[in-house]
Amino acid sequence: MPETVLTEAHGSEAPVTSKPKLQILLCAPRGFCAGVVRAIDAVEQALRIYGAPVYVRHEIVHNKYVVEGLKAKGAIFVEELDEIPDTQQPVIFSAHGVPKSVHADADTRKIFALDATCPLVTKVHREAEAHFRRGRQVILVGHAGHPEVVGTLGQLPKGSIILVQTPEDVQNLTGVDESNLAYVTQTTLSIDDTRHMVDALTRRFPQIIGPYKEDICYATTNRQEAVKRIAPIVDAMIVVGSSNSSNSQRLREVAERSGCKLARLVLRADDVEWDLFKTVKSVGITAGASAPEVLVEEIMDAFAARFELDVEIVSTADESVFFPLPRELRPSNGAGRRGRLGGEATEDQSDDNIEVEEELREH
Ligand code: SF4
Secondary structure, three states, X not given: XXXXXXXXXXXXEEEEEOOOEEEEEEEEOOXXXXXXXXXXXXXXXXXXXXXXXXXXXXXXXXXXXXXXXXXXXXXXXXXXXXHOOOOOOOEEEOOOOOOHHHHHHHHHOOOEEEEOOOHHHHHHHHHHHHHHHOOOEEEEEOXXXXXXXXXXXXXXXXXXXXXXXXXXXXXXXXXXXXXXXXXXXXXXXXXXXXXXXXXXXXXXXXXXXXXXXOXXXXXXXXXXXXXXHHHHHOOEEEEEOOOOOHHHHHHHHHHHHOOOOEEEEEOOHHHOOHHHHOOXXXXXXXXXXXXXXXXXXXXXXXXXXXXXXXXXXXXXXOOOOOOOOOHHHOHHHOOOOOOOEHHHHHHHHOOOXXXXXXXXXXX
């Protein structure tokens, strides 16, 4: 039962109901990463330069709130290029990356394509290509069907990359040249699961070549590390993010595996199952790389309406990563000129400090 206290209000005693206390540990870093900021900025900048509508192939980032916000500004989201009418307006490819066939299709249709693929996803694409050029069979560790995996598989001719999702998949691999193998991974996997996958690969294929640096991106790593620090010492964890966001789902899993019995992934405050939180004394809050801070604030406000909060920020890493906009959208590079087609986006991204060749030289 909530305690009833007496207070003086406007000169008279009035009963008020005090709220139960709740400690909130707020993960830092959390929320938007540099790739997501760049992708959202790309759509907004394209809308500023070219006006509405701007077409976006697939959710620009996996967050419905972000997508609805961009729709309200004039973005039209499609899943495939054939849904787009004949138009001079730009078409933006999402942060997850696209198969090469999509660039080729854009060329054929003379679509004005702008590529918002995260440079760290492009880095994985270039790694796969470099291995292929060296005659290696490429293995991709990732989740079947995720757009990033579809995009990475689509960098090489069909059948050139083998997708593995579990250590059992690794054990069951047949017909590969064990002396000529390389692997790459999806950028948003669980760090621990990926370590097990890499162990399985290197145990079975001791000569396999892996990335010089991790393929799992800095944002995924930092957000998972922050959750590992907090999840064991709180009664519950809230991960703010969409259910189709890979890195957000991984954060919820990491919280559970770190010993937190009540870990929930929620998009908005309305999605919180408040009954489950009635008796908790401490809650950890984080947000996936595609979840905007305004949604974290909404959820904090919803907790504040129910509890007396004691908020502490637990910081486990500093982030200062920044990716410039695609070249066509940078004011200093003649933003506003139409005419670059989908296939040229690859060249554009050579700007983004992707030094894959240098990394592969080690091998
Ligand atoms: S989560 Fe990582 S790979 Fe994905 S957009 Fe963000 S920085 Fe890029």
